[in-house]
Each structure stands twice: as structure tokens, then as C-alpha cells.
Amino acid sequence: xxxxxxxxxxxxxxxxxxxxxxxxxxxxxxxxxxxxxxxxxxxxxxxxxxxxxxxxxxxxxxxxxxxxxxxxxxxxxxxxxxxxxxxxxxxxxxxxxxxxxxxxxxxxxxxxxxxxxxxxxxxxxxxxxxxxxxxxxxxxxxxxxxxxxxxxxxxxxxxxxxxxxxxxxxxxxxxxxxxxxxxxxxxxxxxxxxxxxxxxxxxxxxxxxxxxxxxxxxxxxxxxxxxxxxxxxxxxxxxxxxxxxxxxxxxxxxxxxxxxxxxxxxxxxxxxxxxxxxxxxxxxxxxxxxxxxxxxxxxxxxxxxxxxxxxxxxxxxxxxxxxxxxxxxxxxxxxxxxxxxxxxxxxxxxxxxxxxxxxxxxxxxxxxxxxxxxxxxxxxxxxxxxxxx
Ligand code: APR
Ligand code: PHB
Numbered sequence: 001x002x003x004x005x006x007x008x009x010x011x012x013x014x015x016x017x018x019x020x021x022x023x024x025x026x027x028x029x030x031x032x033x034x035x036x037x038x039x040x041x042x043x044x045x046x047x048x049x050x051x052x053x054x055x056x057x058x059x060x061x062x063x064x065x066x067x068x069x070x071x072x073x074x075x076x077x078x079x080x081x082x083x084x085x086x087x088x089x090x091x092x093x094x095x096x097x098x099x100x101x102x103x104x105x106x107x108x109x110x111x112x113x114x115x116x117x118x119x120x121x122x123x124x125x126x127x128x129x130x131x132x133x134x135x136x137x138x139x140x141x142x143x144x145x146x147x148x149x150x151x152x153x154x155x156x157x158x159x160x161x162x163x164x165x166x167x168x169x170x171x172x173x174x175x176x177x178x179x180x181x182x183x184x185x186x187x188x189x190x191x192x193x194x195x196x197x198x199x200x201x202x203x204x205x206x207x208x209x210x211x212x213x214x215x216x217x218x219x220x221x222x223x224x225x226x227x228x229x230x231x232x233x234x235x236x237x238x239x240x241x242x243x244x245x246x247x248x249x250x251x252x253x254x255x256x257x258x259x260x261x262x263x264x265x266x267x268x269x270x271x272x273x274x275x276x277x278x279x280x281x282x283x284x285x286x287x288x289x290x291x292x293x294x295x296x297x298x299x300x301x302x303x304x305x306x307x308x309x310x311x312x313x314x315x316x317x318x319x320x321x322x323x324x325x326x327x328x329x330x331x332x333x334x335x336x337x338x339x340x341x342x343x344x345x346x347x348x349x350x351x352x353x354x355x356x357x358x359x360x361x362x363x364x365x366x367x368x369x370x371x372x373x374x375x376x377x378x379x380x381x382x383x384x385x386x387x388x389x
Pocket of ligand 2: 045212
């Protein structure tokens with residue numbers, strides 16, 4: 001097989017890149033080691049920055065998101081019983097759209113079907129060859145068939161556990177990592193959201209987040225110990241703990257119900273530099289991970305895709321390489337700002353097992369400053385709605 005761009009990974013990064021390339025007549029083949037159903041079965045965050053919704057529009061995949069997504073002009077921050085709203089719209093002129101990543105991925109797959117884009121699932125033993133040459137190729141297996149794709153470019157969109165990042169020789173890349181000493185226990189329930197906007201809660205018992213997918217599908221998280229397992233938490237215990245971490249006024253409105261999904265995610269900050277090696281370009285989780293506090297994972301994957309799409313469009317149209325040559329630096333400049341915001345917000349809102357009384361006072365003072373200073377709220381709002389690409 002031959003294509004212009006071999007995309008490893010059929011998650012949001014790979015699918016969005018493939019859809020954008022198709023708008024410029026650039027051919028690609030997407031490989032994923034899982035089935036489509038497996039990919040669509042993943043429960044992920046659901047807050048889209050303005051830049052992402054613009055990209056979906058550019059890719060011609062925004063219709064359902066515009067119909068079914070919820071535009072949020074703000075979010076509630078609470079510290080114990082005190083709560084205040086960050087008015088994104090008033091502070092920045094922009095809002096965010098609440099629309100599940102699963103739905104984004106589904107829309108992207110359906111759009112790829114409409115253009116008969118080639119997507120190969122259950123691809124095993126994917127290996128990227130000669131990435132540092134002008135004629136890279138990818139080998140892989142499907143069942144007992146060994147297959148090969150000749151290409152001009154490889155886009156590594158295969159997430160944190162993929163093969164793309166480690167295709168770059170260890171002595172040519174540098175990793176930066178911070179692992180947080182807690183996780184998030186998440187629950188999905190067919191219940192109406194507790195609030196019409198998201199509630200980010202910090203309390204003496206730890207962090208909690210009240211989110212949603214639609215008017216009768218809510219997503220809740222509580223900070224938990226790394227040693228916790230989902231089966232350690234009954235639904236009743238989860239709801240009781242959540243109520244203890246959000247303001248009483250919110251807790252009184254909480255509609256509880258059976259969990260239809262319950263899982264624990266660890267929190268880490270991670271960046272691998274550079275995001276390019278020869279004709280291999282990394283996008284999204286393949287290159288970086290953020291703690292979910294600021295909802296930046298999917299949105300930073302989108303800005304990577306935007307920069308790579310711009311570079312590849314120039315390369316295939318003119319042969320010029322200024323776009324792809326600047327890709328890694330441009331993408332990393334925005335990645336690091338997303339990493340900082342996610343780290344800042346996580347450090348502000350969570351209780352750290354080893355934090356001192358002084359550390360707690362610093363958190364309290366930072367939240368008090370955020371509550372009382374418009375300049376602090378504007379800085380937070382600008383990061384939350386998404387910094388310009
Ligand atoms: N070969 C082929 N495909 C692979 C391989 C491999 N060796 N390893 C992983 N994959 C596939 C996975 O099955 C997955 O579908 O790559 C895809 C990567 O998708 P994501 O992990 O979702 O990463 P990305 O597309 O960058 O999206 C980032 O997804 O995980 C969330 O929080 C993350 O919101 C962020 C978004
Ligand atoms: C979610 O809805 O899953 C969600 C929303 C906002 C976050 C993290 C997760 O910051």
C-alpha cells in the first residue's frame with residue numbers, strides 16, 4: 001500500500017488530522033490496534049476549547065456538536081462552602097462547548113466513512129521504519145497477514161502507550177514528567193447534572209468535579225488515593241463523599257443514581273521533546289499528557305493537529321518545509337502553556353498527602369486571590385477557553 005500520510009492511531013488526534021488532510025486532497029491511511037467499537041467505548045473528558053470547535057468546523061464535522069453540545073459561559077469554583085463563578089464570556093469574549101470526546105470521535109469516524117477514508121483496525125505489531133529518511137514506511141499485521149505502507153510522512157497519533165514516541169531514538173528525545181500522588185475516581189450516571197455549568201470543588205476532604213454529557217447524563221469525579229480501586233467504592237459511598245466535598249447548596253440539588261461507569265485514572269504531567277524526528281511527527285497523547293483538571297488533553301491534541309495540518313498542507317502543495325520544520329517548536333510552545341495551566345489548577349484544587357500547613361495557606365490565599373481579583377480570573381479564563389493557536 002502507498003499513501004502520503006500514514007497516521008498511527010485512530011483516536012481524536014489521528015481522525016481529526018485525517019479529516020483535515022482530506023479537505024486538501026491529501027491522502028492518508030489510519031491504523032489503529034483496536035477495533036472501532038473499542039475506541040468508541042472509551043469514556044473521556046468533554047470540554048472543547050473554541051479552537052477545537054473551529055477545527056471541527058473546518059473539517060466539516062461540527063454539525064452534531066453544534067446541535068447537541070452545551071455552550072458554557074462560565075464555571076463554578078468552590079472552596080468548602082464558598083463558591084464563585086468564573087465568567088469566561090465576560091472576561092474573554094469566549095465560551096467552551098461541553099460535548100463528550102466519545103461523541104467527537106464518533107462524528108469523526110462517521111465523517112471518515114463518508115469520504116471512504118481508509119482506516120485499518122486491529123493492526124498489530126506496528127513498526128515505523130526509516131522515519132529519518134525521505135521514504136519512511138510502516139509495517140504491521142492484521143491477523144496472519146503482514147502488511148506494509150509506503151508513505152511520505154508518518155503522523156504518530158497513537159497515544160501515550162503507542163510506538164511512535166519511542167521510535168525516536170532515546171538519545172534524541174527528552175522526557176519531562178510529574179506524577180501526582182492521587183487519582184480521580186470517575187462515575188457516569190443517567191441523572192440530571194447538579195448544576196448547569198461545571199463545578200470544580202476543593203475541600204478539606206479533597207477535590208471533586210461535577211460535569212455532564214447531556215441533560216440526563218452526568219459525570220462526577222472525586223480525588224482518591226492511588227491505592228483505591230473502583231470496586232472499593234459502592235455507589236452510595238461515592239455519592240456520600242461527593243456531597244461532602246461540594247457546597248451544601250449544590251449537594252442539596254444532587255440527583256444520585258446507579259453508576260453506569262466507574263473508573264479510576266492516575267494524574268500525570270508529561271512532555272516528550274521534540275515532537276518530530278525526520279518525517280515522523282507526534283500529535284496529542286503520543287507526545288504529552290496533562291492531569292485532567294483543566295480539560296486540556298483533547299484540546300492540546302487539537303492544537304498539535306492544527307500546526308501539523310498547516311505544515312503538511314504547505315509541504316504537499318509546494319514542497320516547502322518551513323511549516324513542518326517549525327512544527328515541533330510551535331506545538332511545544334502551546335503544549336507547555338497547557339501543561340502549566342493544568343499543573344497550576346491541579347496544584348490549587350487538590351489536597352496533597354504531604355502538604356504542610358504553610359502549603360495549605362498558600363492554596364487558600366491563591367483561591368482568595370482568584371475569588372477577589374478580576375485579573376486573576378481573566379488569566380484563568382483565557383487558559384480555560386483556550387489560548388490562541
Ligand atoms: N498501533 C496502532 N494504534 C495504536 C497503537 C499502536 N501501537 N498504540 C495505540 N494506538 C491507538 C489506540 O488504540 C488509540 O485509539 O492510538 C489511539 C490513540 O488515541 P488516544 O489515546 O485517544 O490519543 P489522542 O488521539 O492523542 O487523543 C488525546 O484522548 O486519551 C485521551 O485524554 C486524552 O483527551 C485526550 C485525547
Ligand atoms: C469531564 O466532563 O469528563 C471533564 C470535564 C472537565 C474536566 C475534566 C473532565 O476538567
